[in-house]
Amino acid sequence: MGKTIRVLIAKPGLDGHDRGAKVIARALRDAGMEVIYTGLRLTPEQIVQSAIQEDVDAVALSILSGAHNYLLPRVVELLKEENAYDDILVLGGGVIPEEDIPQLKEKGIAEIFTHGTSTQVTIDFIRNNVKNSVRCS
Amino acid sequence: MDLLNGLLNKEKRAIARMITLVEANDEEALRILSDLYKFSGKAYVIGITGPPGAGKSTLTDKLASNLRKEGKKVGIIAVDPTSPFTGGAILGDRIRMNKLATDPGVFIRSMGARGHLGGISKATHAAVKILDIAGFDYIFIETVGVGQSEIDIVKATDTVVMVMVPGLGDDIQALKAGIMEIADIFAVNKSDRDGADRTKVEIEMMLDFSCTNWRPPVTKVVATYNEGIEELIDNVFEHKNFLISSGTFLEKRILNSEAEIIGLIKDRIIDRIVNDSSNENDVRIYAEQAAKRKIDPYTASVELLVKSMKEVDNSGCKKG
Ligand code: B12
Ligand SMILES: Nc1nc2c(ncn2[C@@H]2O[C@H](COP(=O)(O)OP(=O)(O)OP(=O)(O)O)[C@@H](O)[C@H]2O)c(=O)[nH]1
Ligand SMILES: [Mg+2]
Numbered sequence: 410m411g412k413t414i415r416v417l418i419a420k421p422g423l424d425g426h427d428r429g430a431k432v433i434a435r436a437l438r439d440a441g442m443e444v445i446y447t448g449l450r451l452t453p454e455q456i457v458q459s460a461i462q463e464d465v466d467a468v469a470l471s472i473l474s475g476a477h478n479y480l481l482p483r484v485v486e487l488l489k490e491e492n493a494y495d496d497i498l499v500l501g502g503g504v505i506p507e508e509d510i511p512q513l514k515e516k517g518i519a520e521i522f523t524h525g526t527s528t529q530v531t532i533d534f535i536r537n538n539v540k541n542s543v544r545c546s
Numbered sequence: 547m548d549l550l551n552g553l554l555n556k557e558k559r560a561i562a563r564m565i566t567l568v569e570a571n572d573e574e575a576l577r578i579l580s581d582l583y584k585f586s587g588k589a590y591v592i593g594i595t596g597p598p599g600a601g602k603s604t605l606t607d608k609l610a611s612n613l614r615k616e617g618k619k620v621g622i623i624a625v626d627p628t629s630p631f632t633g634g635a636i637l638g639d640r641i642r643m644n645k646l647a648t649d650p651g652v653f654i655r656s657m658g659a660r661g662h663l664g665g666i667s668k669a670t671h672a673a674v675k676i677l678d679i680a681g682f683d684y685i686f687i688e689t690v691g692v693g694q695s696e697i698d699i700v701k702a703t704d705t706v707v708m709v710m711v712p713g714l715g716d717d718i719q720a721l722k723a724g725i726m727e728i729a730d731i732f733a734v735n736k737s738d739r740d741g742a743d744r745t746k747v748e749i750e751m752m753l754d755f756s757c758t759n760w761r762p763p764v765t766k767v768v769a770t771y772n773e774g775i776e777e778l779i780d781n782v783f784e785h786k787n788f789l790i791s792s793g794t795f796l797e798k799r800i801l802n803s804e805a806e807i808i809g810l811i812k813d814r815i816i817d818r819i820v821n822d823s824s825n826e827n828d829v830r831i832y833a834e835q836a837a838k839r840k841i842d843p844y845t846a847s848v849e850l851l852v853k854s855m856k857e858v859d860n861s862g863c864k865k866g
Contacts, residue, residue, distance in 0.1 A: 412570055413633065413658070438634035443658050448641035455647040459640060462653055464562035493559065 414442045414539055415465040419456045420449050421484065424474035429503055429524075433469060436528035437535070453480060457487040460497060466539040467498040469531075477505050477513065485517035498538055500531070550578050554585075556680045558653060565655055568672040579672060586678040587799075589621070592782060593699040595665060595689040595728065596709030601735040602688050603642035604769035605709055605778075610646060612775050613684055619651040621677035624688040625666050628658040635659075639688055653677060664698030665689035668813070671702055671806055700728055701805040704798065705785045707731045707778070708762075710749065712741035726752065729762050731781045737766040737774070760788050819854045828853065 418434050420427060427449055434444045445463050447456070460468050468488075470481055481501050488494040494517065501513065502522040510521045519538060522531050549567075552560025567575030592609075594602045603624060610620040624639035637656035646652045655673060662668045666689055677685050689699050699706055708729035734745050749764045763781045767774035789795035820829055832846040 413660075415566075434636050438629060438636050439632055441632045441634045443628075443634065443656075444636045445640060445656050446636055446638045447644060448638075451644060452648075455644055458558075458647045459644075459654075461558055462562050462647075462655055463640075464559075464566045491559070 414467070414535065415445065415463060416442055416467045416469055416535065417445045417447065417456070417460045417463055417465045418469045418471065419447045419451050419459070420471050421451055421453055421456060421480040422472065422474055422476045423450060424472055424476070425449060426473040426503070427471075429473065430469075430471035433471065433502065433528065433531065436532065437469075440532045440536075442535070453483040453487055456484055457491060457493070460488070461491060461493055465497060467500060467535055469500045469502065471503045472501065473504040475504070477501065477503070478509055481513055481518050482516040489517075496540055498535065498540060500535070502526075502531075549575065550582070553578070553582065553676065553679055561653060561676055561680050562655070564676045565657075565669070565673045568676070569657070569660070569667075569669040576672075579675060582679045583675065586675045589674075589678040589682055589685045590705075590786060591674055591678075591685045591687065591703045593687050593689065593703035593706040594709060595699050595706060596691060596733075596735075597711070597714070598691045600691070600709040600711050601769045602691060602709050603639040605707075605733065605735055605767065605775075606639075606686050606688050607643045607646060608769050608772050608775045609779060610643075610652060610684075610686065611772075612779055614646075614649060614651060617651075618683040619681060620646075620653075621674075621680075621682035621685040622646075622652070622654040622688070623657060623670060623673050623677070623685070624654065625657045625659055625670060625690050627690050628660050630661065633660075653680070653682065659690050665691075666698050666702060668809075674702065697728065701802050703802075704789065704795075705730045705782050707733055707782070709733050709735050710745060711736045712739045712745045714745065726756055730760065730785050731762055731778070732764040733774075733778055734764060734766045735769050738768045738771065742766050759792060760785065815851070815854075819850050 416437055418430050420430055434446050437444045445465065447459055456468065470484060472480060485494060485499055488497055498519050499517060500520055501518050505521055505523055513521060520534055547560060547563055549560050549564055553564055564575055568579060594606050596602055606622055610622060613620050626635055626637045626639060628635040635658035637658060639656055640654060643654055646654060657667045657670060659667045666687060670687060674685055687699065687703060706728055708725060710732060732749050734742050746764050746766060753761060765774055765777050765781055767778055789798060828850060832841065832850060835841040836843050836846055
């Protein structure tokens, strides 16, 4: 029996731009994934606890507020504290300047997808990179 | 990850992984669940059902928060529809429950219905047991919310709360047949809107026609403002006390177990005949014959069933 890929889509911080997150949610659903959509204004703590309870393969963070350099690494940090980082892929997207991307990746964000990237690229990236060695069947 | 001890130690990651594995029919996880089944049965299980958008998630969030104030541990399983075409799903019930996400005494899990009709998924029963073993006092199941075919929730819970909203109008009449048998309690949510009293009266009138020992209470609530929630929780306690004092509590749980066992038998038979790769061909061959009118489907089904039984006899226990 095939395993269903589960992805948590969250918007960290005070950021009301949710169109992009919804576009990604629909695209992943249409690609056969289970998307847990958590809505707006979540703290990194809420995101990490939700990701653990939902046992997701990936956390997809959408952020257009400009606070990505703090919020995205913070999610990685908390996942590591919970010993969950090794099982969960962390992705980001939204309005993120090109020059910030290298340091975000250094801090553990697997990939950043900004405006203009086709959703198929994101879908393929998730399929190829989920850390599903512990899962079975 | 040591799932068995993790579960007994109530570790959230172990609980979460166990649910994932039972959803995927993982044999090891199901064996652990069999072993630990004796530790379940202590939790009180409440179903939250009603039409789409009635406020089931918001209400569940408030019920859980109120029970937390009394120190009770609360598990929540929220089921949403799965796309029949892609197998994908958008599970959005957590949006209303984000405040509870970081509460150590709460565990929330979203599940896709994954092709199962009836308002809950096949693995929902197992997920309830996992939360029960992990020591949650109250477990809520929020159904898909299609409104019509939510009958399965009755067989998975102790008390069912039917969430209604003002302005359903004639829909109440239409839903009537399905609703009466399901609901132990009615919550008229969104009572900040016009027509809540009328909806309450309409429900009461419906109830006048049925004569059962338990008359479902009808309570007006406003989930978004936390109004009427304590009364609703009292309704649940009253129903629980009724089940116990009338001696029907055990009887209801026996009926639930019966339904579960029958469901599992069906799954196993289907698995053996249809999903087993060595038999897949057989079904196809019979189907071809049936399409060409060389055999009828009634006979075909009996022959396939008999055949699969023989295979089991020959090889001892063929499949686990
Ligand atoms: C529409 C919009 C709004 C709408 C939002 C409506 C809504 N519900 O979403 C409204 C009018 C409400 C709004 C308000 C504001 N906005 Co505005 N807004 C925009 C605008 C024009 C477009 C955003 C959009 O919806 N794009 C369409 C979606 C589909 O694209 P997207 O979000 O980029 O997502 C795509 C990719 O990024 C990617 N993606 C996104 N997330 C993720 C996540 C993952 C995991 C992955 C894989 C991919 C991915 O996939 C998507 C599809 O390709 C942008 C400008 C811009 N060019 O981006 C400004 C912009 C985001 N807004 C901005 C600002 C400043 C504001 C306000 C603060 C303005 C104000 N002073 O009031 C407020 C704040 C609102 C709030 N509460 O947060 C700034 C942000 C500046 C910054 N980051 O430094 C921008 C960049 C405009 C600018 N150039 O200054 N805004
Ligand atoms: N006015 C009013 N709105 C409410 C009330 N309760 C919930 N809502 C709103 O109703 C909408 C749907 O609420 P949900 O809790 O998501 O409803 P649901 O029944 O879980 O929805 P589905 O799971 O999609 O079927 C949200 O916008 C809520 O804010 C209420 O008491 N009054
Ligand atoms: Mg809901």
